[in-house]
Amino acid sequence: MSEITIREANVEDADAILRIYIDSYRDICPGKDYLEIVDYDRRVYGEKYPFLSSQNLREWILHKGENEFMVIAQVEERIVGFIKFSIFIRNNSRIGYVEEIHVDRKHRGRGIGGILLENAEKKMIGLGARIAYLEAWSGALEWFIKKGYIPLGWEPKPYMGIVRYID
Numbered sequence: 001m002s003e004i005t006i007r008e009a010n011v012e013d014a015d016a017i018l019r020i021y022i023d024s025y026r027d028i029c030p031g032k033d034y035l036e037i038v039d040y041d042r043r044v045y046g047e048k049y050p051f052l053s054s055q056n057l058r059e060w061i062l063h064k065g066e067n068e069f070m071v072i073a074q075v076e077e078r079i080v081g082f083i084k085f086s087i088f089i090r091n092n093s094r095i096g097y098v099e100e101i102h103v104d105r106k107h108r109g110r111g112i113g114g115i116l117l118e119n120a121e122k123k124m125i126g127l128g129a130r131i132a133y134l135e136a137w138s139g140a141l142e143w144f145i146k147k148g149y150i151p152l153g154w155e156p157k158p159y160m161g162i163v164r165y166i167d
Contacts, residue, residue, distance in 0.1 A: 002075045004112060006119050009070040009082060014057040016079035017072065021051050024102040028137050050084075051100070067127070071119055073103070073112045080107040083116040087127050096124030096166065098134035117147060121166045132166050 009017060025037050041049050050060035061070065067088070073081040081103035087094055098120060103113045121132055136144045141151065150163055 004080075004115055005074040006071060006115060007074070009061055009072045011058040011061050013072055013079055013082075014054040014061065017070070017082050018051065018054050018057055020079070020082060020102050020104050021100065023105060027105065028139065069120070069123060071116060071123075073116055075107065075112075080104045081112045081116055083120050085120045085124070087124060087129055093131070094124075094127060094129040096121065096127075096129040096132040098132060101134075113143070114147065125166055130165060131163055133163050 022034055022037075025032075026034065029037060038052055041052055048056060048059070050057045064070070065086070068084075068086045070082060070084045072079050082100070083098060084100040085096060085098045087096055089095070098117070101113060101116060101120075103116075124132055132149075134144070134149070136149070145151070152163060
């Protein structure tokens with residue numbers, strides 16, 4: 001396999017990142033039209049949610065907070081995956097939160113998701129986080145468990161909160 005390059009996302013990456021996001025949700029929500037997914041995201045997260053459009057994503061990249069990050073994986077100049085994560089403080093503890101992690105379906109199974117997750121965890125540790133939290137789609141749950149994440153409990157929906165101690 002070609003070399004994988006990891007770097008921070010920039011505004012020129014927005015179209016490719018959104019394409020991967022849309023394709024991933026077509027796999028996660030088979031039979032749902034993308035417009036249904038966008039409508040849900042708009043209702044839940046608001047009009048400025050980064051993944052509603054390339055323009056929103058570009059705006060987020062330009063104006064993200066100091067504790068918000070998006071990192072992409074490239075193979076031969078092509079963006080093949082990304083991770084969006086942040087650091088927040090709860091009860092005087094810094095917690096890393098993975099909001100999104102997606103890999104282009106043609107490049108899955110090659111370790112790219114693991115590289116992105118490891119890169120994010122290292123950044124979280126460097127910023128003082130001791131715990132990484134995310135909500136995993138049921139189809140990805142086993143993958144996260146193999147990476148050391150622990151389910152917090154079964155929920156009656158396709159997503160579950162899981163955590164990993166990263167320090």
